[in-house]
Amino acid sequence: MKKNIFSAILLLSAFVTPLTGHTASYDILVGAAGERLTTGFFAHGSLPPGTGFADDFLSGLHLYPVNFGDFGGGPLATNDPGFRSLAGTLLPGTIISVQGTGNLEYWTPENQTWTTPSSGELIRVYGAVPTDIALAYTFCQSGGLLCDPALAAQYPFYAQGTVFSANGIVGPNPTIIDNTDTQGALHAHLDWFIENSGAAPATGAYLLTFALMADEYLASDPIKVLFNYGLTDAQYQIAFDSRIAPIPEPSAAALMLAGLTLLTFWYRRRRAFT
Numbered sequence: 001m002k003k004n005i006f007s008a009i010l011l012l013s014a015f016v017t018p019l020t021g022h023t024a025s026y027d028i029l030v031g032a033a034g035e036r037l038t039t040g041f042f043a044h045g046s047l048p049p050g051t052g053f054a055d056d057f058l059s060g061l062h063l064y065p066v067n068f069g070d071f072g073g074g075p076l077a078t079n080d081p082g083f084r085s086l087a088g089t090l091l092p093g094t095i096i097s098v099q100g101t102g103n104l105e106y107w108t109p110e111n112q113t114w115t116t117p118s119s120g121e122l123i124r125v126y127g128a129v130p131t132d133i134a135l136a137y138t139f140c141q142s143g144g145l146l147c148d149p150a151l152a153a154q155y156p157f158y159a160q161g162t163v164f165s166a167n168g169i170v171g172p173n174p175t176i177i178d179n180t181d182t183q184g185a186l187h188a189h190l191d192w193f194i195e196n197s198g199a200a201p202a203t204g205a206y207l208l209t210f211a212l213m214a215d216e217y218l219a220s221d222p223i224k225v226l227f228n229y230g231l232t233d234a235q236y237q238i239a240f241d242s243r244i245a246p247i248p249e250p251s252a253a254a255l256m257l258a259g260l261t262l263l264t265f266w267y268r269r270r271r272a273f274t
Contacts, residue, residue, distance in 0.1 A: 003147075008266070010163050024078065024261075026042070026043055026053075026064055026065060026066070026080060026081050026082075027041075027042040027043075027044070027081055027082035027083065027084040027187075028040075028041075028042055028062075028064060028081050028082070028083050028084070028212075028223065029084055029085070029086075030083055030084065030085040030089070030090065030095060030096060030186065030212060030220075031044040031085065031086075031089050032089065032090055033088070033219055034219060035217055035218050035255060036218040036219075036220065037096075037212050037213070037214060037217045037218065037219060037220035038220055038221075039062055039212060039221070039223050039238075040062075041062070041064075042082075042084050044191055050055065052170075053226060054240075054243075054244040055244065056224050056242070056243045056244065057179075057243065057244055057245060059222075059224070061108055061209070061221065061222055061223050061224050062223045062224065063223075063224050063225075063226060063240075063243055064081045064225045064226065065228070065236075065240055065243065066078055066080045066081055066192075066225055066227045066228065067080070067227070067228045067236075068192075068194055068227055068228065068229045068230075069229075073193075075195060075230075076088070076193055076194050076195070076201070076229075077113070077191065077192065077193050077194075078191075078192050078227070079189040079190065079191050079192065080189070080192075081189075081207040081225060082187065082188065082189045082248050083096060083177050083178070083186060083187070083188050083189070083190075083212075084186060084187045085180060085184065085185055085186040086185060087183040087184060087185040088184055088185075089181065089184055089185070090180050090184040090185075090186070090216075091180070091184055091216050092181065092182045092183065092184050093179055093180060093182075094179060094180045094184070094186075094214050094215075094216050094217070095176060095177075095178075095179045095214060095215065096176075096177045096178060096179070096180070096186060096188075096196060096211045096212055096213070096214050097127070097174035097175060097176050097212070097214065098125070098127070098160060098162075098174055098175045098190070098210045098211075098212065098213075099173060099174040099211045099212070099213045099219060100164055100169040100174075100208065100209070100210045101169075101209050101210060101211065101222055102168075102208075103116060103164075103165070103166055103167065103168055103208045104116065104121070104122065104123060104164045104165050104166055104207070104208050105118055105206070105207040105208070106118075106121070106166075106202070106204055106205070106206055106207075106208075107204050107205035107207070107239040107242065108202070108204050109119050109203060109204055109231060109235045109239075110177060112238060112239075112242070114207075114242070116166035117165070117166045117202070117206070118166070119196060119198070119199065119201075119202055120196050120197060120198050121165075121166075121194065121195070121196045121201045121202055121206070122163050122165040122194075122195050122196070122197075123163070123164045123165075123193070123194055123206060123208060123227065124161045124162065124163050124164075124192070124193045124195055125161055125162050125164075125175055125190050125191065125192045125193075126161040126162075126190065126191045127158075127161070127162065127175035127176045127177060127190055128176040128177070128178065129155065129158045129159075129176075130154075130158070130176070131150050132148075132151055133152070133154050133158065134153055134155070136148040136149075136151035136152040136155075137151075137152045137155040140152040154225065157171070157172065158172050161193075162175045164208045174213050175190070177190060192227070194206065194227065194229050200222065201207070201229055201230075202229075203229060203230035203231060203233060204229060204230070204231065204239075205226055205227065205228055205236060205239035205240075206226070206227040206229060207224055207225070207226050207227070207243070208224070208225055208227075209222050209223070209224050209225075210222060210225075211223070224243075226239065226240060226243065
């Protein structure tokens, strides 16, 4: 993507919500190591569940906790996590985008296991629209002389947002977040919504994966975001902990117990012999 055709214009002004409504939020700290983007943690407000930020033990990727319903958009919406880079970290005017990967995962509170959403749940995110497409659409809507029908026709593709589901990702991918200012700094939020066209979304934890991209840099390593929808604090703690600490399978636990038993028996025999 060419940075001169993109803007930080948010898709729909109705989705923009002031940050002052947040009591706790967790930003993805965007940096660079040489030519590659990097990610870290930046907290403002209270800390995440448990002892703080952590990595997903299955993949080794950074894990960010998020709650739906944490701001004025209602119980099905959030604009966390935020994206932040500090002054002097990145090149001025760098356009940062989200590149989604993989499928949406789901943790069910009934049996506390990970699977994929089976009832049609999805997570939709709205990003910015390329400048030329947004302007062409505006001109065509008003009947302006600068109307470009071919460009304007692309607007609905961006207007629908990007969807993460059990079947993968549909829509603009990468999704534009914003561009850094003249000092290379950035603080921006996207609007995320949980949906189910047939019924209310199932209560649980929803996990998705994405990397950060920019023309001037190589893509970051992927990261994971764990969304809480309707779980109690205790339930979400269990879901979060299940990603940061492996739970032995019954067979593995049995082998471990057997091994400890044999080791104890051998040690006692050795002491008796000595």
